[in-house]
Amino acid sequence: MSLEELYKEVILDHYKNPRNKRDVPDAPLSCHRNNPLCGDEITVYADISDGVVADVAFQGQGCSISMSSASMMTEAVMGKPAEGALAMAAEFRSMMAGEADPSEDEFGELVALKGVVKYPIRVKCAVLAWDVLQEALQGAGEAAGAQPHAL
Amino acid sequence: MSGQRTEETAPPFDVSRIREDFPVLKREFAGKPLVYLDNAATSQKPQQVIDALSDFYTAHNANVHRGVYALAEEATTMFEAARAKVARFIGAPDPATIILNRGTTESVNLLAHSYGRKFLKEGDEIVLTELEHHSNIVPWQFCAQATGATLKYIPADENGILDLSRLDGIITDRTKIVAVTGMSNVLGTLLPLRELADAAHAVGAVIAVDGAQLVPHTRVDVTELDVDFLTISGHKMCGPTASGGLYGRRELLEAMDPFLGGGEMISEVFHDHATWNEIPRKFEAGTPNIAQEVGLGAAVDYLEGLGIDAIREHEKEITAYAMSRLQDAGARVFGEDDVEQRGGAVSFSYKEMHPHDLATILDEQGVCVRAGHHCAQLLMRRLGVPATTRASFYVYNTKEEVDALVEALAKAEGFFGF
Numbered sequence: 017m018s019l020e021e022l023y024k025e026v027i028l029d030h031y032k033n034p035r036n037k038r039d040v041p042d043a044p045l046s047c048h049r050n051n052p053l054c055g056d057e058i059t060v061y062a063d064i065s066d067g068v069v070a071d072v073a074f075q076g077q078g079c080s081i082s083m084s085s086a087s088m089m090t091e092a093v094m095g096k097p098a099e100g101a102l103a104m105a106a107e108f109r110s111m112m113a114g115e116a117d118p119s120e121d122e123f124g125e126l127v128a129l130k131g132v133v134k135y136p137i138r139v140k141c142a143v144l145a146w147d148v149l150q151e152a153l154q155g156a157g158e159a160a161g162a163q164p165h166a167l
Numbered sequence: 168m169s170g171q172r173t174e175e176t177a178p179p180f181d182v183s184r185i186r187e188d189f190p191v192l193k194r195e196f197a198g199k200p201l202v203y204l205d206n207a208a209t210s211q212k213p214q215q216v217i218d219a220l221s222d223f224y225t226a227h228n229a230n231v232h233r234g235v236y237a238l239a240e241e242a243t244t245m246f247e248a249a250r251a252k253v254a255r256f257i258g259a260p261d262p263a264t265i266i267l268n269r270g271t272t273e274s275v276n277l278l279a280h281s282y283g284r285k286f287l288k289e290g291d292e293i294v295l296t297e298l299e300h301h302s303n304i305v306p307w308q309f310c311a312q313a314t315g316a317t318l319k320y321i322p323a324d325e326n327g328i329l330d331l332s333r334l335d336g337i338i339t340d341r342t343k344i345v346a347v348t349g350m351s352n353v354l355g356t357l358l359p360l361r362e363l364a365d366a367a368h369a370v371g372a373v374i375a376v377d378g379a380q381l382v383p384h385t386r387v388d389v390t391e392l393d394v395d396f397l398t399i400s401g402h403k404m405c406g407p408t409a410s411g412g413l414y415g416r417r418e419l420l421e422a423m424d425p426f427l428g429g430g431e432m433i434s435e436v437f438h439d440h441a442t443w444n445e446i447p448r449k450f451e452a453g454t455p456n457i458a459q460e461v462g463l464g465a466a467v468d469y470l471e472g473l474g475i476d477a478i479r480e481h482e483k484e485i486t487a488y489a490m491s492r493l494q495d496a497g498a499r500v501f502g503e504d505d506v507e508q509r510g511g512a513v514s515f516s517y518k519e520m521h522p523h524d525l526a527t528i529l530d531e532q533g534v535c536v537r538a539g540h541h542c543a544q545l546l547m548r549r550l551g552v553p554a555t556t557r558a559s560f561y562v563y564n565t566k567e568e569v570d571a572l573v574e575a576l577a578k579a580e581g582f583f584g585f
Contacts, residue, residue, distance in 0.1 A: 024582075028583065054523050054538065054539040054553070054554050055539060055544065055553035055554045056553060057553065077553055078521065079521035079523035080521060080524045080583070081524070141523065
């Protein structure tokens with residue numbers, strides 16, 4: 017199995033069997049955003065306890081890239097210090113900009129999304145969940161349902 | 168070619184010969200020939216239009232309406248000839264009723280500003296449809312916010328079919344503007360424009376038609392349709408980007424305020440005010456897109472050479488074939504079934520695949536389609552989908568290209584294992 021095929025398997029697995037995809041109506045932190053390009057939408061819910069991501073979940077609809085990225089993200093940041101989750105969001109964006117090349121040890125399954133760099137228009141899909149996570153953690157998304165990019 | 172041609176002068180509609188006119192169609196991507204099915208976004212350009220642009224810059228470039236020298240006279244003559252061609256193409260008897268600008272978005276903004284803000288007030292209503300492109304919604308929202316007028320929508324059902332049975336309740340004596348698309352950019356639906364124009368006029372309203380998708384594909388005659396305004400997007404009809412314009416009934420254009428202020432649109436400027444030039448120049452502030460509009464003139468010549476009725480017949484044939492093949496392949500095709508009621512924009516969903524994923528995989532097969540909400544989020548909500556995949560056809564598309572699309576769908580299905 018080639019690396020590309022392996023990555024494909026990982027992405028499709030998370031797309032078809034998303035982890036932590038559930039509504040958390042009373043989550044202390046949440047943020048909703050859409051991708052104006054394609055109409056994808058995502059809400060990220062988070063609960064920070066003692067500076068640690070005690071719970072994180074997402075809900076939404078979108079393409080394989082956006083949904084698998086969200087699913088992998090929840091697994092990657094669950095239980096991590098909030099600061100570490102934010103640093104990971106920054107690192108993920110760098111990876112999708114082709115500016116960083118994190119190893120599998122650092123990034124786990126998320127490296128499967130590296131291939132998306134080849135499709136510049138799809139990078140936004142991969143990054144969407146991470147942007148929303150960051151806003152949720154920073155409290156910028158208190159007004160869940162606000163859509164900064166309404167068009 | 169099964170259709171009847173009505174132009175006596177038009178040559179036979181020979182798609183393989185037409186394809187020779189479009190150099191980009193010779194390109195290959197990943198070793199596969201380009202299959203360009205995103206014509207509702209923008210059309211490709213024939214060599215004749217590319218040459219017209221190049222010729223203008225090579226031999227005739229000068230600013231228009233100003234210079235007293237021969238070169239400027241040539242440029243002006245060419246620019247005004249383009250205006251006359253556009254007028255003739257849409258059945259407008261007077262070229263002065265054609266404002267040349269960047270196309271539909273600019274034209275709707277112009278209307279919403281120069282007509283809307285001048286003539287609308289609180290309690291007035293603007294009637295749109297749920298099929299509209301955002302460019303025929305958002306400028307009217309600006310207008311409504313500025314004037315206190317309200318927006319009403321002719322509803323679409325879950326398949327994107329407009330419910331025109333209760334127009335009486337929607338177009339009322341409060342209606343001042345009916346702003347509708349001539350052809351849906353998502354579904355290809357053709358609207359009954361004459362019927363809507365009559366309904367608007369019966370209550371003293373004006374009708375403005377977004378012609379971005381209509382004008383490139385069907386015969387349009389503003390006099391027969393009795394529409395008050397029609398927008399034209401040159402880049403969707405073989406013309407350069409940023410070419411196009413707005414047709415308006417003379418007395419309306421004359422009564423409207425200017426849109427942008429600047430050079431050329433004035434008659435006289437004083438310290439504290441100015442007076443306006445005659446139409447159309449009242450609405451053409453600054454240096455216009457001279458070369459692009461000249462290129463649009465060449466595009467009109469090109470389309471007339473093919474014969475607009477022959478183009479429509481060709482697209483009906485391709486569209487019917489595409490709808491049938493897509494449905495056979497298991498796709499859900501949205502909108503009207505009857506190609507008499509629709510043009511060649513075909514939106515579909517395929518199995519459980521997200522349009523974005525589908526479009527990426529089709530791209531690897533050299534097939535260009537659009538995936539997304541197509542700037543029509545109101546319609547997407549009606550259809551109950553966040554996005555669709557859209558194939559849209561033009562003069563150079565073939566049944567073989569539809570086959571390539573359907574074969575690429577099968578590959579995508581294999582990839583995702585649905």
